[in-house]
Amino acid sequence: MTTSNRARSTKLAINRLKETPGLDAAAVDEFLAARDVPIVEGSRVTFLYRGEADSVWLKHSVYGLPGDQELRRLRGTDLWYLVIDLPEGSRMEYKLDVVRGGHGELIDDPLNPLRSGNPIGSNSVCRAAGYEPPEWAEFDPDSRPGLLEQVVVPSRALRRDCVVTMYLPARFRRAASYPLLVVHDGSDYLRYAALGTVLDNLIHRTDMAPVVVALIDPVDRLVEYANHAAHAKFVTHELVHELETTYPLVGAREGRALMGSSFGAVAALSTAVRHPKAYQSLMLQSGSFAFTDIGNEHGGGPVFDPVVKFVNGYRDRPRKVADRVFLSCGMYEPLIYRNRSFVPLLQSTGMEVRYVESRDGHNWESWRDRLRDGLSWMFPGPHKLVYE
Amino acid sequence: MTAVILLGPQGPRPNLPQTLAALDIAGPIATVTAGWEERETDDLELDQDVGGQTINLGLFRRWVEVLDLDPPFHEAIRQRDSVLREMRETYNLRLDYAMQAVYAVQSRPGSRSVREAELSDAIEAVRMLDTHHFTATRAVYDDFYDRWPPHERPAVEAHRSDVAALIERAATVAIAGGHVGVLQACLHMFNVAAVLGDRAVVAWSAGAMAISPKIVLFHDRAPQGAGHAEVFDAGIGLCPGILPFPDARRRLRLDDPARMAVLARRFAPLACVPLDEGGRVVVGRAAASCPPGVPVIDKHGRVTGAAA
Numbered sequence: 212m213t214t215s216n217r218a219r220s221t222k223l224a225i226n227r228l229k230e231t232p233g234l235d236a237a238a239v240d241e242f243l244a245a246r247d248v249p250i251v252e253g254s255r256v257t258f259l260y261r262g263e264a265d266s267v268w269l270k271h272s273v274y275g276l277p278g279d280q281e282l283r284r285l286r287g288t289d290l291w292y293l294v295i296d297l298p299e300g301s302r303m304e305y306k307l308d309v310v311r312g313g314h315g316e317l318i319d320d321p322l323n324p325l326r327s328g329n330p331i332g333s334n335s336v337c338r339a340a341g342y343e344p345p346e347w348a349e350f351d352p353d354s355r356p357g358l359l360e361q362v363v364v365p366s367r368a369l370r371r372d373c374v375v376t377m378y379l380p381a382r383f384r385r386a387a388s389y390p391l392l393v394v395h396d397g398s399d400y401l402r403y404a405a406l407g408t409v410l411d412n413l414i415h416r417t418d419m420a421p422v423v424v425a426l427i428d429p430v431d432r433l434v435e436y437a438n439h440a441a442h443a444k445f446v447t448h449e450l451v452h453e454l455e456t457t458y459p460l461v462g463a464r465e466g467r468a469l470m471g472s473s474f475g476a477v478a479a480l481s482t483a484v485r486h487p488k489a490y491q492s493l494m495l496q497s498g499s500f501a502f503t504d505i506g507n508e509h510g511g512g513p514v515f516d517p518v519v520k521f522v523n524g525y526r527d528r529p530r531k532v533a534d535r536v537f538l539s540c541g542m543y544e545p546l547i548y549r550n551r552s553f554v555p556l557l558q559s560t561g562m563e564v565r566y567v568e569s570r571d572g573h574n575w576e577s578w579r580d581r582l583r584d585g586l587s588w589m590f591p592g593p594h595k596l597v598y599e
Numbered sequence: 600m601t602a603v604i605l606l607g608p609q610g611p612r613p614n615l616p617q618t619l620a621a622l623d624i625a626g627p628i629a630t631v632t633a634g635w636e637e638r639e640t641d642d643l644e645l646d647q648d649v650g651g652q653t654i655n656l657g658l659f660r661r662w663v664e665v666l667d668l669d670p671p672f673h674e675a676i677r678q679r680d681s682v683l684r685e686m687r688e689t690y691n692l693r694l695d696y697a698m699q700a701v702y703a704v705q706s707r708p709g710s711r712s713v714r715e716a717e718l719s720d721a722i723e724a725v726r727m728l729d730t731h732h733f734t735a736t737r738a739v740y741d742d743f744y745d746r747w748p749p750h751e752r753p754a755v756e757a758h759r760s761d762v763a764a765l766i767e768r769a770a771t772v773a774i775a776g777g778h779v780g781v782l783q784a785c786l787h788m789f790n791v792a793a794v795l796g797d798r799a800v801v802a803w804s805a806g807a808m809a810i811s812p813k814i815v816l817f818h819d820r821a822p823q824g825a826g827h828a829e830v831f832d833a834g835i836g837l838c839p840g841i842l843p844f845p846d847a848r849r850r851l852r853l854d855d856p857a858r859m860a861v862l863a864r865r866f867a868p869l870a871c872v873p874l875d876e877g878g879r880v881v882v883g884r885a886a887a888s889c890p891p892g893v894p895v896i897d898k899h900g901r902v903t904g905a906a907a
Contacts, residue, residue, distance in 0.1 A: 587822040598805040
């Protein structure tokens with residue numbers, strides 16, 4: 212390789228564009244038409260926006276990077292750019308804040324077709340070098356689908372009728388005996404983390420055992436999921452009891468598991484803490500395990516007050532509340548240090564703990580990407596017994 | 600000499616039709632698809648592949664019927680399987696430590712002669728553990744059959760007679776893959792080995808494992824990482840000297856000779872035979888060991904032809 216070629220190969224595309232003689236709109240058109248945006252070149256990622264604006268900002272929640280980063284305008288054009296470092300294997304969600312006449316408009320990146328959904332809208336997605344969405348989360352026509360059906364479980368504890376979506380695995384048999392997994396924020400897991408597809412695929416591929424899944428949803432999430440006695444009572448004494456009467460379930464601690472993410476993980480853990488003999492396994496994703504070492508300033512606002520009280524109490528008196536705990540968290544979440552600190556704490560109680568980190572943030576696709584790790588660990592499939 | 604033929608997975612390019620054609624045996628083919636469990640009757644493609652002359656023995660359906668018709672027998676099986684499950688968990692716990700010791704010794708620097716002596720001893724410890732588990736598992740079955748003789752259960756006996764009559768009409772028996780535990784249980788329950796006579800038997804994937812002398816479970820590429828190969832139980836022993844490893848390229852770390860060497864040494868004198876798609880091993884029923892020329896995993900962890 213000649214020196215000039217080597218320099219060319221290491222120079223970022225945006226810098227090569229800058230050097231284009233007579234840079235004009237047509238050159239920018241050609242530049243954009245030839246590339247996926249953001250432009251990923253090794254560990255360097257170039258974000259772009261095209262259009263008239265007073266300023267353009269990259270908005271994201273990657274913990275460790277400056278919060279708002281301003282894009283620069285390429286002289287003589289309406290193209291704005293920003294280059295950041297993003298380690299291999301990373302996945303990042305973001306928006307662009309386009310400011311005109313003193314008013315900002317928060318938008319998904321119009322040059323990037325990749326989006327992720329969440330209960331309050333959508334984000335653009337940047338896939339760094341080395342990140343691939345898991346193929347087991349994609350629809351597979353060979354995987355026989357499970358059945359989704361709704362049941363209504365009256366709850367005296369919550370003083371309402373709770374609509375629960377049940378997932379019954381393919382080839383569901385009344386004569387069999389299935390473990391039960393209760394999933395907090397179940398509808399969001401189905402909608403934004405492809406949980407139904409993932410279950411279909413993992414069970415079909417014998418990566419996990421067939422399970423019956425109860426997908427539950429809160430009405431007032433920040434209350435019900437923040438160490439709420441009525442919620443724990445509903446799940447353990449009403450929901451599980453009702454389902455074990457209705458469906459062919461193992462019907463014992465060995466066949467019960469709880470799962471949740473963020474506040475849902477707090478709900479799962481606090482339910483197990485209140486009923487330490489009821490569940491064998493917990494799957495806690497990006498748990499909002501806020502705590503203080505001294506004083507009461509936790510920075511999370513009033514909704515976190517009961518969470519902090521609960522977590523501080525558990526840290527003061529850690530105890531075994533299940534046999535096995537799967538814990539996962541994104542490195543780009545502020546919660547990463549709290550979750551890391553939870554690992555030795557949980558292990559100290561004698562529980563078997565599996566902890567997995569990823570280069571991602573606090574979002575549903577990050578939780579989707581860890582589903583196989585957790586589900587195949589909690590419910591090992593018969594892959595060692597099946598040879599087609 | 601009657602043939603026993605082991606095949607690899609029957610994927611998009613099945614070699615079962617050519618294999619059966621080469622046998623040149625006229626007459627119906629009795630099929631066992633019990634390893635497919637609830638999908639047992641989804642055998643149209645199989646039937647078409649071999650010319651539409653199959654008789655499915657329906658062993659899984661019969662198994663379910665027996666359990667439904669004979670609740671005390673069902674409960675006894677459930678209790679037996681609960682004991683076996685606990686034994687398997689405990690065996691795997693011990694196996695993990697024993698295998699970690701093997702790999703730790705194997706990768707230890709220093710004198711080669713010392714390392715080799717210690718490695719042999721570490722592998723011998725695993726072999727003893729395997730033997731213990733195999734013997735203990737067989738003892739549980741022996742005890743079960745003593746207390747619950749299947750031939751004294753009317754539901755079982757009726758099905759055994761049916762199965763024997765169906766096999767009597769067949770010229771060849773073909774045993775498909777699937778869940779090897781279910782398949783092995785069905786073959787035992789309906790006493791298939793005893794009524795095969797001198798018919799040719801063609802078996803693939805889990806079917807090949809179920810007719811081997813010993814069933815060894817394995818998966819080096821599972822979602823939670825490589826597990827250790829584990830002794831599961833006895834097969835019906837139609838291919839002496841052979842330990843089949845179906846779909847080996849996908850399931851085994853054949854690219855790790857050190858790991859494969861341990862596998863081969865652990866199960867010697869049985870020959871570890873990789874059975875991939877398109878693979879075929881022909882064994883005489885009277886053969887005492889793996890025929891020469893069959894690809895095996897050797898003591899150095901490489902796939903080579905078996906020594907003559």
